Amino acid sequence: MSFSKSFLQWLNTLSPVRMILFFYFIAAIFSTLLLCLPFAYQGGVEVPFIDIVFTAISALSVTGLSTITIADTLSTSGIFLLAFIMQLGAVGVMAIGTFIWLILGKKIGFKERQLIMTDQNQTSFEGMVRLIKQIVLVLFTVELFAFLILGTYFLKYFSQPSEAYLHGFFGTISAVTNAGFDITGSSLIPYKDDYFVQFIYMLLIIFGAIGFPVLIEVKNYLFKRNDKRATTHFSLFTKLTSFTFLVLIVVGTLVFYLLDMNHFLAGKTWHESLFYSLFQSITTRSGGLSTMDVSQLTESNQLWLSFLMFIGASPSSAGGGIRTTTFALVVIFIVTYARGGSSIRIFRREVHEDDLLKAVTVTLMALIFVFASVLFITTIEPFSITKILFEVTSAFGTVGLSLGITGDLTTVSKVILMFLMFVGRVGIITFLFMFKKTKKTGSYHYPKERISIG
Amino acid sequence: MSFSKSFLQWLNTLSPVRMILFFYFIAAIFSTLLLCLPFAYQGGVEVPFIDIVFTAISALSVTGLSTITIADTLSTSGIFLLAFIMQLGAVGVMAIGTFIWLILGKKIGFKERQLIMTDQNQTSFEGMVRLIKQIVLVLFTVELFAFLILGTYFLKYFSQPSEAYLHGFFGTISAVTNAGFDITGSSLIPYKDDYFVQFIYMLLIIFGAIGFPVLIEVKNYLFKRNDKRATTHFSLFTKLTSFTFLVLIVVGTLVFYLLDMNHFLAGKTWHESLFYSLFQSITTRSGGLSTMDVSQLTESNQLWLSFLMFIGASPSSAGGGIRTTTFALVVIFIVTYARGGSSIRIFRREVHEDDLLKAVTVTLMALIFVFASVLFITTIEPFSITKILFEVTSAFGTVGLSLGITGDLTTVSKVILMFLMFVGRVGIITFLFMFKKTKKTGSYHYPKERISIG
Numbered sequence: 001m002s003f004s005k006s007f008l009q010w011l012n013t014l015s016p017v018r019m020i021l022f023f024y025f026i027a028a029i030f031s032t033l034l035l036c037l038p039f040a041y042q043g044g045v046e047v048p049f050i051d052i053v054f055t056a057i058s059a060l061s062v063t064g065l066s067t068i069t070i071a072d073t074l075s076t077s078g079i080f081l082l083a084f085i086m087q088l089g090a091v092g093v094m095a096i097g098t099f100i101w102l103i104l105g106k107k108i109g110f111k112e113r114q115l116i117m118t119d120q121n122q123t124s125f126e127g128m129v130r131l132i133k134q135i136v137l138v139l140f141t142v143e144l145f146a147f148l149i150l151g152t153y154f155l156k157y158f159s160q161p162s163e164a165y166l167h168g169f170f171g172t173i174s175a176v177t178n179a180g181f182d183i184t185g186s187s188l189i190p191y192k193d194d195y196f197v198q199f200i201y202m203l204l205i206i207f208g209a210i211g212f213p214v215l216i217e218v219k220n221y222l223f224k225r226n227d228k229r230a231t232t233h234f235s236l237f238t239k240l241t242s243f244t245f246l247v248l249i250v251v252g253t254l255v256f257y258l259l260d261m262n263h264f265l266a267g268k269t270w271h272e273s274l275f276y277s278l279f280q281s282i283t284t285r286s287g288g289l290s291t292m293d294v295s296q297l298t299e300s301n302q303l304w305l306s307f308l309m310f311i312g313a314s315p316s317s318a319g320g321g322i323r324t325t326t327f328a329l330v331v332i333f334i335v336t337y338a339r340g341g342s343s344i345r346i347f348r349r350e351v352h353e354d355d356l357l358k359a360v361t362v363t364l365m366a367l368i369f370v371f372a373s374v375l376f377i378t379t380i381e382p383f384s385i386t387k388i389l390f391e392v393t394s395a396f397g398t399v400g401l402s403l404g405i406t407g408d409l410t411t412v413s414k415v416i417l418m419f420l421m422f423v424g425r426v427g428i429i430t431f432l433f434m435f436k437k438t439k440k441t442g443s444y445h446y447p448k449e450r451i452s453i454g
Numbered sequence: 455m456s457f458s459k460s461f462l463q464w465l466n467t468l469s470p471v472r473m474i475l476f477f478y479f480i481a482a483i484f485s486t487l488l489l490c491l492p493f494a495y496q497g498g499v500e501v502p503f504i505d506i507v508f509t510a511i512s513a514l515s516v517t518g519l520s521t522i523t524i525a526d527t528l529s530t531s532g533i534f535l536l537a538f539i540m541q542l543g544a545v546g547v548m549a550i551g552t553f554i555w556l557i558l559g560k561k562i563g564f565k566e567r568q569l570i571m572t573d574q575n576q577t578s579f580e581g582m583v584r585l586i587k588q589i590v591l592v593l594f595t596v597e598l599f600a601f602l603i604l605g606t607y608f609l610k611y612f613s614q615p616s617e618a619y620l621h622g623f624f625g626t627i628s629a630v631t632n633a634g635f636d637i638t639g640s641s642l643i644p645y646k647d648d649y650f651v652q653f654i655y656m657l658l659i660i661f662g663a664i665g666f667p668v669l670i671e672v673k674n675y676l677f678k679r680n681d682k683r684a685t686t687h688f689s690l691f692t693k694l695t696s697f698t699f700l701v702l703i704v705v706g707t708l709v710f711y712l713l714d715m716n717h718f719l720a721g722k723t724w725h726e727s728l729f730y731s732l733f734q735s736i737t738t739r740s741g742g743l744s745t746m747d748v749s750q751l752t753e754s755n756q757l758w759l760s761f762l763m764f765i766g767a768s769p770s771s772a773g774g775g776i777r778t779t780t781f782a783l784v785v786i787f788i789v790t791y792a793r794g795g796s797s798i799r800i801f802r803r804e805v806h807e808d809d810l811l812k813a814v815t816v817t818l819m820a821l822i823f824v825f826a827s828v829l830f831i832t833t834i835e836p837f838s839i840t841k842i843l844f845e846v847t848s849a850f851g852t853v854g855l856s857l858g859i860t861g862d863l864t865t866v867s868k869v870i871l872m873f874l875m876f877v878g879r880v881g882i883i884t885f886l887f888m889f890k891k892t893k894k895t896g897s898y899h900y901p902k903e904r905i906s907i908g
């Protein structure tokens with residue numbers, strides 16, 4: 001029996017959550033080791049170990065929060081290593097998302113999953129491997145096109161073609177994986193008036209954040225014969241997550257504009273205002289790149305962006321947060337129970353109550369994590385609560401926007417942020433599985449008695 | 455047919471919520487008119503109308519937030535008028551709480567309610583009137599004793615007996631009703647070293663905040679013959695609310711101490727630290743009086759107090775917020791669903807799932823109200839988000855603590871705070887009834903489809 005085969009068999013004996021943890025920690029150690037290589041840094045640069053770990057975790061969880069300035073610290077080799085870690089993180093995350101979707105969500109009636117699991121008569125593990133291959137293929141195809149377009153376009157900005165294509169390469173990886181790191185030293189601010197670059201970046205960020213199941217369903221729809229398209233049935237998941245994604249972008253843009261129209265956006269033209277608002281709204285889904293310094297926004301707008309980052313991206317995507325679907329289900333939950341109705345319908349489908357309860361649990365737990373983190377960090381840091389809340393939601397949503405305090409935080413705060421990136425990345429549902437009781441507790445029942453909530 | 459009889463009959467035709475609204479608005483107008491009387495003010499004092507309305511609403515909702523300094527503004531007659539409005543508010547609130555408990559909660563198996571409703575064969579309206587009489591009697595008895603004790607004790611502080619007893623009178627009303635207004639000009643800071651005064655005040659605040667059903671059950675227990683006590687069964691409601699109340703006070707005290715031990719409490723003796731921490735923890739249940747200037751606390755502690763105020767007091771009490779029971783049920787909800795269990799037990803009783811869902815709905819709605827208010831107020835005020843969050847949770851929890859910005863707020867912000875006091879006071883559950891559909895929507899069902907949250 002070969003080593004790889006017995007390793008695979010050992011993997012199969014692990015519980016799904018332990019397997020995820022195992023892969024995550026192996027990847028974290030591997031990424032940290034990569035960033036410990038001396039040739040990854042520019043000459044004369046010394047980076048403390050905690051910042052190496054932080055950068056590795058930030059890249060692996062495709063968050064993009066950074067305690068160092070990449071452009072001033074990493075060598076070209078280091079930039080390639082960082083891009084590799086981000087790529088690993090994004091594929092891993094999508095794979096993990098799909099994995100959960102396959103293994104844990106057996107009752108979830110996705111057509112695609114059923115196709116893989118039943119029609120092709122494969123074991124779930126083999127099905128997973130096949131799906132990951134599919135993810136990597138789609139990802140690489142999109143990245144290749146984006147790299148060629150951006151790199152070529154950047155010839156306009158850089159005298160050296162190698163520099164232009166390096167920026168095109170790193171920018172593509174950073175946007176598609178939703179990592180949000182930059183090698184410009186100031187995110188996308190150099191392109192604040194270049195709507196073409198921004199448009200490409202927005203498409204790439206959305207691609208990475210909208211969720212793999214949506215991409216697969218859309219791909220299947222596009223590659224179908226024309227006469228069969230009319231009968232195509234998008235899953236409730238795809239409809240709900242895409243609709244929520246769209247609503248969040250539109251409302252995010254609008255409120256962003258309203259909160260800063262007399263401040264940062266004062267005196268800007270309508271198209272400047274539109275692109276600033278739209279780009280920053282999209283980037284809170286989990287992108288993390290920005291076309292402006294967000295610390296220049298009003299405190300209200302920073303609070304608003306914190307809220308958007310807390311929600312984060314769609315499930316099974318490269319993004320974090322509570323997820324768009326969770327947010328949508330919580331809204332549905334509130335509306336339903338506030339109005340006293342019992343049957344919950346969206347897109348002519350009834351939502352299962354268990355899903356609503358799960359969504360509410362996730363949201364409440366996330367609120368507790370965020371509140372506890374903010375409360376704790378404020379006791380050891382001199383920064384305002386708004387700044388700390390922004391940093392915390394940015395880590396939890398794996399967004400990577402910052403009001404500029406990441407580098408000045410103490411080690412304890414950095415560790416908390418790393419923990420939040422991890423939780424935000426694997427998702428609270430997965431995180432909860434670690435503590436889940438496997439055995440049902442007793443089958444006897446106490447007499448019921450109601451409690452008034454008033 | 456007499457006028458009062460036909461008025462009562464008209465009242466009976468109103469829906470419970472409309473009846474509450476009707477009483478609240480009548481009381482609000484009446485209170486505002488009282489505070490418009492010229493002799494309520496000291497000579498030469500001019501108070502803007504918005505501040506008169508604000509004070510009236512704040513007193514009626516027994517919040518205690520104030521845009522004016524009572525000691526420098528109101529005459530002795532004005533102080534009596536204010537005490538009267540607070541008393542009216544507290545009785546009204548307890549009555550409304552009990553009213554909801556009687557009329558809306560027909561399925562709630564409280565022994566006491568059943569006694570009133572069934573055994574004595576009364577209509578619900580007559581039962582309510584009888585209960586309100588009982589509330590007023592208990593309240594007045596406690597107030598009389600507290601007034602005599604505090605007034606007599608205050609002879610130590612004031613040369614004039616009339617002044618001592620005025621302070622004893624107002625202090626008693628302010629504490630028992632949990633209004634939290636003061637006529638010292640600096641809350642209870644003059645008594646910061648007088649543990650006897652603080653002890654009496656703490657007892658009075660707890661009395662007002664622990665909830666009327668608890669008081670009734672304890673009273674029944676105390677007045678029972680000794681041999682019958684062993685068989686006394688306290689309701690799940692009383693156990694849960696009292697337990698949560700106690701835990702919140704203890705944890706509140708502990709965290710308060712930890713967050714300020716190196717700051718405000720640095721260099722203080724153990725008993726000073728204990729009383730500062732304990733009193734401020736208790737006052738966040740809804741009291742609003744304080745033995746120190748809370749703006750001197752660390753920002754972390756101010757955030758912590760905001761959290762405690764958001765929870766507020768017990769149901770059917772003189773306090774506001776989401777209520778202690780709601781908080782307890784949300785915690786139970788999270789623990790249960792996070793661990794994947796389905797049967798929820800506390801104190802050897804099974805909790806009804808509908809109550810958990812109600813509690814979660816209330817909490818999420820309250821979070822939305824608070825977040826939206828903070829976001830909106832930050833756009834029009836120059837103060838930090840911590841200060842505004844503190845003010846907003848203080849209004850919603852009808853606590854009345856402030857970091858000192860209430861008087862400087864614009865009219866729009868004052869109106870928002872008044873709205874929050876109203877919602878916090880009548881409770882979100884009652885508030886929701888206003889928008890509740892009375893007719894069930896359709897009985898047909900769409901096919902179910904599950905959604906993954908992850």
Ligand SMILES: [K+]
Nearest residue numbers: 063178288399
């Ligand atoms: K990111």
Ligand SMILES: [K+]
Nearest residue numbers: 517632742853
């Ligand atoms: K109060």
